[in-house]
Amino acid sequence: DAGITQSPRHKVTETGTPVTLRCHQTENHRYMYWYRQDPGHGLRLIHYSYGVKDTDKGEVSDGYSVSRSKTEDFLLTLESATSSQTSVYFCAIRLGGAGTEAFFGQGTRLTVV
Amino acid sequence: GESVGLHLPTLSVQEGDNSIINCAYSNSASDYFIWYKQESGKGPQFIIDIRSNMDKRQGQRVTVLLNKTVKHLSLQIAATQPGDSAVYFCAEKSGGGADGLTFGKGTHLIIQP
Numbered sequence A: 001d002a003g004i005t006q007s008p009r010h011k012v013t014e015t016g017t018p019v020t021l022r023c024h025q026t027e028n029h030r031y032m033y034w035y036r037q038d039p040g041h042g043l044r045l046i047h048y049s050y051g052v053k054d055t056d057k058g059e060v061s062d063g064y065s066v067s068r069s070k071t072e073d074f075l076l077t078l079e080s081a082t083s084s085q086t087s088v089y090f091c092a093i094r095l096g097g098a099g100t101e102a103f104f105g106q107g108t109r110l111t112v113v
Numbered sequence B: 001g002e003s004v005g006l007h008l009p010t011l012s013v014q015e016g017d018n019s020i021i022n023c024a025y026s027n028s029a030s031d032y033f034i035w036y037k038q039e040s041g042k043g044p045q046f047i048i049d050i051r052s053n054m055d056k057r058q059g060q061r062v063t064v065l066l067n068k069t070v071k072h073l074s075l076q077i078a079a080t081q082p083g084d085s086a087v088y089f090c091a092e093k094s095g096g097g098a099d100g101l102t103f104g105k106g107t108h109l110i111i112q113p
Helices: none
Strands: A003-009 A010-013 A019-025 A030-038 A043-052 A054-057 A064-070 A073-078 A087-092 A103-106 A108-112 B010-014 B020-024 B032-038 B044-050 B056-058 B063-066 B072-077 B086-093 B106-110
Touching: A003 A087, A010 A019, A019 A030, A019 A087, A019 A108, A030 A064, A030 A073, A030 B086, A043 A064, A043 A073, A054 A064, A064 B106, A073 A087, A103 B044, B010 B020, B020 B086, B020 B106, B032 B063, B032 B072, B044 B056, B044 B072, B072 B086
Parallel strands: A010 A108, B010 B106
Antiparallel strands: A003 A019, A019 A073, A030 A043, A030 A087, A043 A054, A064 A073, A087 A103, A087 A108, B020 B072, B032 B044, B032 B086, B056 B063, B063 B072, B086 B106
């Protein structure tokens, strides 16, 4: 699992509440990613980070923000959760360099009711 | 934006037969491709990758073929086993930047006894 831990693994929250998901890595990798996985859409990139305090938007970033204040943690925040954000969220790390694969965490299943 | 897709959502094969999972990609600038396996309740797991300067790469019981002329990628699994039952995703990337992978929607491989 490349030393990736996601927390929580499951969460149910109410519409309009803020939610923060955490991705923690133990191997000091530079690149970290947040994806969401929905039926019929595969995995889609939300945000990514290429270093401490260096982040950028992915394909489906609306409604999400991220922060990376230290190398090992990449946080994904839903400022005001909506039902459309019910999904499985995966964190990934990339070992770095061109053409290197990404390793994924176990996922967080988020349900917004 | 451009995306990677798969021809078939479900593939059923007999145990011991060879499996072939196909993927069409549309971004002609893609130069790196990966196949992932995802078992129920788990994150995607790296299987094999290939760079655009190659047309074939072999791993243990798996082979990836890349046809850049028709923008087609395939994963061949030899002597399919029950443990191969999973959803398989192709993913692609262009360039060496920090941005993430673009995933196809997945093919569910079912192994018949």
